[in-house]
Amino acid sequence: MSSYTISNTKLNPNRVFILQKSEIEKRLDPFYYVPELLELERKVLAKQPKKLRYYVKGIASGATPKTAEVEKYYSDEKNGKPFLRVQNLSPTGILEFDDCKYINEETHNGMLKRSQVSEGDLLVKITGVGRMAVASVAPENFEGNINQHVCIIKTGNKEISETLAAYLNSDIGEKLASRRSTGGTRPALDYPALLSIPIIEDKRILEITKKVIEQKKQNEAEAERLLSSIDNYLLGELGINLPEPPENTLGNRMFTVSLKDISGGRFDPFYNQEYFKGLFNAINNCKYEVISLKQAITKLSKGTEVGSKEYVSDGFSFVRVADMDDFNIKVNSTDKKISANTFHKLKKFYKPNVGEVLYTKDGTIGFCVVVEKDEDYIISGGILRIATNDNFNNYLLKCLLSLNLYKQLSDRISIGTVIKHLTLNDWLNIQIPIPPLDKQKEIAEHISGIREQAQKLKDKTKEALKEASKKIENILLN
Incomplete structure (x- = not known):
């Protein structure tokens, strides 16, 4: 096999490539072996990282109560507990509550007791299209819950959660997570795959992210x-x-x-x-x-x-x-x-x-x-x-x-x-x-x-996130 090469230089090498039989692991899907992702994984592993599981003291995911039985399970903002879904997670690491559902106390303390969220918990997207492993951290004095498309990771330390969120939200973290996901139309990360993500510790990641968050707050305040x-x-x-x-x-x-x-x-x-x-x-x-x-x-x-x-x-x-x-x-x-x-x-x-x-x-x-x-x-x-x-x-x-x-x-x-x-x-x-x-x-x-002025301010945040991701990649890999 090693004697075979692809002579057509116009082909995208990350879409058309040859793999040695000895390089095949348990997975047979092509995406797992995309050369760009393999090279990224190699660079990260060269830094001798810890796996995500190293930081985990507890992990769980939630469920979605039947929407047909609203009176039984759900509530309003004043009387209920936040019921977090994928759309409430943000690549800034800050939870967003603009489109938040609420469940009643009985559901929170009964059916969904195992997935209760409190201050400092790390929340990670494990199912759905788009960016994989988007992560946010529960804020101070927070009490809430999650559905089955999000998992809660208890780290025991808010700063650790924030550092992990900053890493997972970087392009490096997202690519490593996506490589481990399975499923075609609705990708998903099971626990073993999620916990196997290699994590490079560097406090500068969190510092960069905090600057973006501060800029985001300023832009959003002006837009508001x-x-x-x-x-x-x-x-x-x-x-x-x-x-x-x-x-x-x-x-x-x-x-x-x-x-x-x-x-x-x-x-x-x-x-x-x-x-x-x-x-x-x-x-x-x-x-x-x-x-x-x-x-x-x-x-x-x-x-x-x-x-x-x-x-x-x-x-x-x-x-x-x-x-x-x-x-x-x-x-x-x-x-x-x-x-x-x-x-x-x-x-x-x-x-x-x-x-x-x-x-x-x-x-x-x-x-x-x-x-x-x-x-x-x-x-x-x-x-x-x-x-x-x-x-x-x-x-x-x-x-x-x-x-x-x-x-x-x-x-x-x-x-x-x-x-x-x-x-x-x-x-x-x-x-x-x-x-x-x-x-x-x-x-x-x-x-x-x-409205156009307000949208331009929001676009600035997106650009700042892209810039931050580039800085993080430069710090971690160079």
Whole structure:
């Protein structure tokens, strides 16, 4: 075999290569023997590293309680424990809670007791597409839990966990982890493979990572300041002067209403708070004519539910409420996929069109995004598709519905405790300002500019991470 060579120099040597029979280990898949990865492994092993298992005092992974039994297993942020998934892990080593689920105390201390997470624990992604072994460390005073796609490693020392996270999040760590993963459409790391990753100890790795984290915090703070300014700008342009929210005192929480005012309507106290009357007055007294939300809409429909039997490991994205926020439709990172056959059956009715406004009506109510790209995905039943008429700018409608003011009004007319549901008829009767079209366009373009500035700050963090990874590789291998 050693006499054979590949003469075609145009071929990628990491995709087409010859392997000696004596070089084959237990694995037969080609990716494990990619020359680039073999060379990296050789360089790392030359540093006489310890294996990850050396640092492990305990290891476990969680499970996902049935989403069909929400009342039994899940809770809200105020009353529950964070239920961490892959999307909550970050290559900075810091947990991100923007899209976090919560489980109740009974689930945390019962069904998922073995996978409880506390301060200083190392959390590592062990299943899923994209970067493998993304790692984060549980912050101070943290109590939470994880699903089956994440594992918890007890190191007994927060600094050790942070150093390991910094190493695993580097390109070196990711490549070594990916080499050990198995599975085609949904790669996975079993415990022996994960614990066999060679670790080069060097405190400079953590120092570099901490600098990136500090820059990330600064960039995010500035981006948040910019995004927060959108509400004040839009309210000012529309001439909406909001009343001061009442102090959270017992006296303000106690009030009376006459029976005739609530007869035939809702009896819950939150719905009938006096504060909401002030919000309605502020809208009606704005600079411009007001119309009902339904008067700005020409087409309204919702997505569908395909059922868990239709989910596949690799296919077209099935976008649910958890895959949206006020700025993005996370098409490429959805947890759920459907087959090509199912997608083509449903796309005529449930694939969003460019220019439509998507709005979440169940669970987390009020996330709102304009569809800007023609992409192939189906939306779930918890998401509305909205088309505006010719007199209303679609992006302005998105900005209005994303205002905290309109989130409060949507929350007011929702029903349900653990999972909330929007009452559509009431929602469509909410009043909104309608400026002249040229003013609508001016406002929409200004807000779009603010969002672009915020996105550039977030992009700086990504660039800083790439730079840090290069520095770490240089330190470890040279």
